[in-house]
Amino acid sequence: MINCEEASTICNKKQYKEATLLEQIKLGFHLLFCKTCAAFSKKNKKLTILCERANLYKLSELEKEKIKEMIEQKL
Amino acid sequence: MTEYSLNPNVWVDKYADYLFNYAVARVSDSEIAKDLVQETFLAGLKSAKNYQGAASERTWLIAILKRKVIDYYRKINSKKGKAEVRINYNSQSDSAGDWLEENVADPFSTFENDAIENEELGLAIQECISQLPKKQSAVFVMKTIRGLSTEDICNELGINASNLWVMVHRARTNLMGCLNENWFKL
Numbered sequence: 563m564i565n566c567e568e569a570s571t572i573c574n575k576k577q578y579k580e581a582t583l584l585e586q587i588k589l590g591f592h593l594l595f596c597k598t599c600a601a602f603s604k605k606n607k608k609l610t611i612l613c614e615r616a617n618l619y620k621l622s623e624l625e626k627e628k629i630k631e632m633i634e635q636k637l
Numbered sequence: 638m639t640e641y642s643l644n645p646n647v648w649v650d651k652y653a654d655y656l657f658n659y660a661v662a663r664v665s666d667s668e669i670a671k672d673l674v675q676e677t678f679l680a681g682l683k684s685a686k687n688y689q690g691a692a693s694e695r696t697w698l699i700a701i702l703k704r705k706v707i708d709y710y711r712k713i714n715s716k717k718g719k720a721e722v723r724i725n726y727n728s729q730s731d732s733a734g735d736w737l738e739e740n741v742a743d744p745f746s747t748f749e750n751d752a753i754e755n756e757e758l759g760l761a762i763q764e765c766i767s768q769l770p771k772k773q774s775a776v777f778v779m780k781t782i783r784g785l786s787t788e789d790i791c792n793e794l795g796i797n798a799s800n801l802w803v804m805v806h807r808a809r810t811n812l813m814g815c816l817n818e819n820w821f822k823l
Contacts, residue, residue, distance in 0.1 A: 571802050574809060578780060580787060605813050612816065616759035618782045619661045620654050621671065629675055630649045636682050637645060 564588050569599045577610045641690045643697075648678055652695055655763045656702055662756040663706045673709060677702040758820065765815035769808055776801060777808035 564572070572589045575581040581589070593600045621629075656677060660670035680701050688697060742749075766774050775794065779785045780801075787798055796804075 570806055571799075574802055574805050577809075578787075606809060609809060609813055609816070612758060612820075613762060613781055615755050616762050617662075617755060618759055618762060619658050619667065619670075620778060620782045621657050621674070622783075625671060626649050626653055629653065629678060632675065633645055633648065633678055633682065636679065 564592055566592075566596060566599055569593070569596065570602060573599070573603045573606055577606055641693050643681075643685050643688050643694055645678075645682055645685065648681070648694075648698070651767060652698055655695065655760065655767065656698060658756075658759050658763050659699060659702060660706065662759070664709060669709065673702060673705045676705050680705070761816065761820045762812070765812050765819060768815060769811055773804055773808035773811065776804040777812070780805060 569589055569592045572581050572585045576586065576589065589603075593603055653674060656674045657670055660673045661667055664670050664673065677698060681698055684701075692700075766778065769777065776790065779790045779793070780787075785793075787801060790796075791798055791801055794801075
């Protein structure tokens with residue numbers, strides 16, 4: 563048996579496909595009778611889908627540093 | 638009305654990703670988008686004295702970026718226009734004919750709306766991420782957007798794995814709350 567805290571961690575790992583099969587079974591079992599975690603799990607999945615759909619882009623830290631330096635020179 | 642002021646020292650940390658997302662969606666090339674963001678910051682610095690504080694910093698920077706995007710398209714179009722002579726109405730040669738009617742957008746397509754909505758969603762998420770505490774946003778961004786492995790992140794930030802998952806958990810819960818406010822209620 564796992565508690566809610568462990569369940570949430572497994573659920574988060576699952577979003578990044580890092581949960582083991584055993585963990586996923588444990589989680590599935592927990593979700594059967596824990597409504598709070600089931601709701602969290604559902605929302606969490608939704609967030610993952612949203613993030614995927616949004617095509618997020620990000621500048622790397624290195625590129626940011628370069629731009630920062632440039633701005634400082636001009637100030 | 639609130640008066641806004643400019644604070645160029647924090648521009649990169651606060652707005653670089655937001656502007657970058659905005660630019661990538663429009664020029665669909667990350668290198669060009671990066672240059673545009675850079676130019677935007679420079680132009681912002683140059684005309685900082687004209688800033689009247691009527692709009693927030695971010696709105697103002699987006700307005701500049703918008704002009705930069707337009708300028709970019711003008712530039713590439715003028716080069717292309719000189720070099721080629723168009724005989725067909727459309728540029729794709731594999732279509733059945735070259736009647737203009739065949740190139741009209743499908744009125745029942747929801748495809749374009751999806752693209753617009755996804756872009757707005759991206760900006761909303763980006764904004765929510767920028768409101769997270771620094772440590773949480775760092776972990777979340779490395780994990781979700783840059784897709785780094787747990788091990789790499791732990792090494793880079795000097796934390797252990799369970800620590801990382803706690804951070805991820807907090808970041809995700811905060812994001813859910815933020816998106817609930819800013820995205821689903823709109």
